[in-house]
Amino acid sequence: MTLLRVRGLDVYKGFLEPARQAALIDALRPVLKAAPLFSPKVPGGGQMSVRMTSAGQFGWYSDASGYRYAEQHPSGRNWPEIPEAILEIWRQLTGQERAPECCLLNYYGEGARMGLHQDKDEADFSYPVVSISLGDDALFRIGNLSRGGKTESVWLNSGDAVVMGGDARLTYHGVDRIRFKSSRLLPKGGRINLTLRVVA
Structure with a gap:
């Protein structure tokens, strides 16, 4: 494993x-069965190119009326619990006793991307955000604490993790593209990104 420090973010390569990546995919299968992926709408009427779902007490949600956390999947069912294997990663990387209340799962298929944004729908920014990459390579763009200015990019590979905390907690970030089918972890290709957050 190699630790990179990029614009205040800790990037744990490898x-x-x-084997642990494959075990995580197995742990996610019941989550995806209980809370299937959906394609969220965004304010203004567009639709995200990623599909998503969540586990935990809260799930991140977006529709024409805005971005927010919701206590139920669009189907009306409660979100499934966060698998223990994922909570263990949170504890390893953060040392926090408090567990995250949301594990957001974003699936990037061929051509999917995520524009520069901040994770700012949480109540307390003193807790970090932890991101875990599984599957295809992704070009991760890191910006600044305000929109605009120079950015820096790094390729995230399957098994990499990123911790956004401290002064860099509200850094703008996004995914410009993925190398579709660059990994064999997901049989049909694509990338899963898990984002762990303390919400309330």
Whole structure:
């Protein structure tokens, strides 16, 4: 494993070995069965190119009326619990006793991307955000604490993890593109990104 410091973010290259990556995919199967992926709308009427779902007490949600956390999947069912294997990663990387209340799962298929944004719908920014990459390579763009200015990019590979905390907690970030089918972890290709957050 190699730790990179990029604009205040800690990027752990090779944090999860292949066997642990595969075990995480197995742990996510019941989550995806209980809370299937959906394509969120955004304010203004557009639609995100990623599909998503969540686990935990809260799930992140977006529709024409805005961005927010919701206590139920669009189907009306409660979100499933966050698998223990994912909570263990949170504890390893943060040392926090308090567990995250949301594990947002974003699936990037061919051509999917995520524009520069801040994670700012949480109540307390003193807790970090932890991101885990599984599957295809992604070009991760890191900006500033305000919109605009120069950015820096780094390729995230399957098994990499990113911690956004401290002064960098509200850094703008996004995913410009993925290398579709660059990984064999997901049989049909694509990338899963898990984002762990303390919400309330």
